[in-house]
Amino acid sequence: MSIDLSQFVPVFLEESFEGLEVMESGLLNLEEDDAEAINAIFRAAHSIKGGAGTFGFSNITDFTHVVETLMDELRAGRRSCSDSLKSVLLSSVDCIRLLLEAARDGTSCDDPQIKQVHQQLEAELSFDNKDKVAIVDNEFEKIEISSSPVAVKETQGWVIDFAPAPHLLMTGNEPILLISALADLGQLVTYAATDQVPSLDELNPEELFLHWKIDLYSDCSELAVREVFEWVEGDCSLSVLPLQTLADEVSEESVPNDSVSDEIAFDKVAEKSSTALVLNNESVEQPTIRSETASSKNNDDSSAAPAQNTRKIQADQGSIRVGIDKIDGLINRVGELVITQSMLGQVGLEMSDCDHPGVERLNDGLVQLERNTRDLQEEVMRIRMLPISFVFNRFPRMVHDISSKLGKVVELTLSGEQTELDKTVMEKIGDPLLHLIRNALDHGLETPQERIATGKAESGTIHLSASHQGGFIIIQIKDDGRGLDTNKIQEKALSSGLITTDQVLSDSDIHDLIFVPGFSTVAEVNDLSGRGVGMDVVRRNIEALGGYVAVVSEAGEGSTFTVSLPLTLAILDGQLIKTQHEIYIIPLLSIIESIWVSTESLNAVAGRGRLFLFRDEYIPVINLSDVFCLSETTKSFTNSLMVIVEGGGKRAGLIVDELQGQQQVVIKSLETNYKRVEGFSGATILGTGQVALILDVAGVIKMGLDSSTKQYPHAINKDDGYLLAKVDI
Structure with missing residues (x-):
């Protein structure tokens, strides 16, 4: 019965993209003696190559093979970790990603970058390293074993008969790497049988004609040995027998003391046509193919095999992939x-x-x-x-590339990477964060010369952090650069007509101008910034998620951008309120408190509407009935119920008629089911079957502040209100 391998391709692609993240992260922080990082990069490349070969993605297999070979030489100490090598390996990650995306989309990938990087990899591989270990054919180095029955029975190990199928190389696997991985478990004597190799004119270089007999001297379990060959299961013939069995056979046949040699170890198949190599952990650092570390396997013995198998099954059941x-x-x-x-x-x-x-x-x-x-x-x-690390992990590479291009020395630090949020929110926050970090790199941080001239360290820092605060996730992008120049921003805003000379603005108000569409203080446009797009998109996208972005900056010290987002866009706890004949929902997390107010406690300010003194701060008062055009007459503020809310970094008092209790509600998208309506983040269905709109607190405050008269320009019209009541959500 044939198996349809195509059903496993999505899993392979998903795991491969995860492997690319491991490779990229490891290469960015790679040091000469960091064996753990080198091993992780090698394993990721090997897995991608092996899977690509299995599913017939030959272009991925061919490209990744060169990367894997270079990493194998790094592991074995036969190649140094130079900056040029790291640079081309980083470029190779981008190329593999392009190839995987093409495989996912079912398209061809003819990007010239792939050919160029492949040539660079080949050039690195062909570079003559003096540290390379030369292996000379037909020079045998074997471990001599005494034929004494007592001495032989005290020896622990395994006799491995490994006969790969001729097509094994086409699957992206190489026997030499598998044999090398066995060296992590102990000392090897390896014999390769060459009797099946055809003449040169009949040789097919894509087929394999060798097979091996291997003596492994180790106290590891049989399971540990077989795990080395997991990738080639079904593509080879494999036999693993205890070395003790061989010793007993030697004893029974009364072999002379000096005749335990190739004939016994190789069943006389490769008597005069074999090549033997002695491999051990001291001579050459060898690849690791398994998921567990070699050190843990060296502590296993044969009796531990059932326990190991149980642990492996439990590990496999630890997680599943679900669409x-x-x-x-x-x-x-x-x-x-x-x-x-x-x-x-x-x-x-x-x-x-x-x-x-x-x-x-x-x-x-x-x-x-x-x-x-x-x-x-x-x-x-x-x-x-x-965990938000799925978003954060893309930025080290970006910072590395952009800072190099700008000639800046930048250190990116991360904290709170394990802070969790909803996958839907995570998918939509990546681009806004990318804009903010690029902005910090291009505008915020100075060049090394500028930093030294102002008494700062040559290297600038960007700190990206995440944390939970109530039902929100708080993300901060903080740099120690030049900060925002309020004078320059104000001058640009005046010349652009965004503000007038008679307006008195605080530093916070001036900083807020950078989010105005089309606003930019950059005199010269480059491929990173200067076109006046980006920051307005950042704010719009974040507010569309029910969050807000705020900036605090000090000249010469740096800037901090704070992004606040709800943890989920699916369900929230809300406060039901009634205004006129309509019921609305305010997210509980946005409510500070509810109080009764009178006309005497409110202060009328020319051009600013009414203000209320709340905890030593004057906050604007917004009448929801007026904002949403629910009444032809203006409501009196005598003995009114006011809900004090906070959104978008601002506070306000919302005048309502009645509080109707709290309820957990399911958020339904207005934009998906109807259209985007300013002032509302969604809708829900109440227990009575009635549709209720969920207030976007930041949007409502903005609507109230945008107008100093009762002619609210952003109010919902009556047609919208009628359609919203009828729409099926």
Whole structure:
């Protein structure tokens, strides 16, 4: 029965992209004596090459083969880790990524960069390293074994018969690397049989005609030996027998003391046509093909094989790969369950006054259902939560390349990489963070000469951090560069007509101007910046996620950009409010407190509307009824209920008619189901079946502050309100 290998290609591609991240991270921090990093890079390249060969991606196999060979020479100490080698290996990662993307999309990849980098790799490989170890054919070096039965029985090890299939090389695997990996387990005597090699005119260089007998002297388990050959399982004939068995056979046949030689070790197959190599951990550092470390395997023995096998099975069961569409479907079902639970809870409230004896049991069941639903929702949401390192890991390479191009010395430090957030949020935050870091590299940090002239260290620093704060994730990009020049920004804003000479702006207001579309203080446009696009896109994309971005800067000391984002875009805890005849939802995380206010406690300021003194800070007062055009007349502020909220780094008081309780709600996208509406981040379905809009607090505050009159230019029109009530979400 044939197996359709194409079904495994998506898994191979996903694992290969992860392997590229390992390679890139390792190469960026590679040092001459960092054996662990070199091994990790080699293993990643070997896995990609082996998988590509299995699935028939010959272009990936051919390209990655050269990378693997170079890394193998680094592992063995036969090549030095030069800057030029690291540079071309980094370029090779980009090329492999292009090839993998082409394989994923089913297209051909003719990028000239691939051919150029391949030639550079070949040039590096052909460079004559004096440290290379020469292996001379037909010079045998063997371990002499005494034929004494006692001496032989005290020897531990394995006799390995490895006969690869002729097509093995076409799968991207090389026997010499497998044999070398065995050297991590102990000392080897290796014999290669050449009797099946055809004449030169009949030789097919793509086929393999050798097979090997290997004596491994080690106390490792049989499982440890077989794991070395996991990649070629099904493409070879493999026999692993205890060395003790061979010793017993020698004893039974009464072999003379001086005749334990090639004939016994090789079953007389390669009596005069074999090449033997002695490999051990002291002479040559050898490749590691297995996922576990060699040191852990050297501590195993034959009796530990069952335990090792159990541990391996448990490790394999530690995680599974599930399509994101299946997870999205599960989350949608849980969302519908939350809505159903809310509806049942509403029914329970309506029946609370009923005298039926089953009502109490019904209410108890509804309370338990609510608790279990919330627990289920939290567990399901955790499935989509991923560490932000998936985003952070792309930036070291970018900083390395851009700083080199700009002639700057930059150190990027990361913290909080394991902070988790929803995969949907993570996918959309990558580009805004990329813009902010590029901005810090190009505008924020000075050249080494400028830094030295101002008394700073030659190397500038960018610190990228993430942390949880309530239901939000806080991401900060901090640099120790020149900071924002408020005078220069203000002059540019004046000349562009963004502000007028009679406006009095604080430093914070001036810093905020960099997010205005088209604004740029760069005199000369380059391929990194100067076109006035980027920062406005950053703010717009972050606000679309329900977050905000703020900047704090000090001239000569540097700048800190703070991005605040919700952990998830699927479910939130909300406060139901009523204004006129409409019910809205305010995210609980945005609410500071709710208070009653009177007209006397409000201060009217010309051109600024009404302000309220809250904790030594004057905050604007926004009447939701006016903003959303819900009434023809202006509401009186006498004994009004005000909800004090915070969003986008600003505070405001929202005048509402009534608070109706708190509820966990499932967020439905307005943009997907209807269209983008300013002031709202989404909608939900209440327990009554009614559609309620979820306020975008930062957007509502902006709408209120953008107008100093009652003619709110961004208010929802009546048609929008009607359609929103009818749209099926």
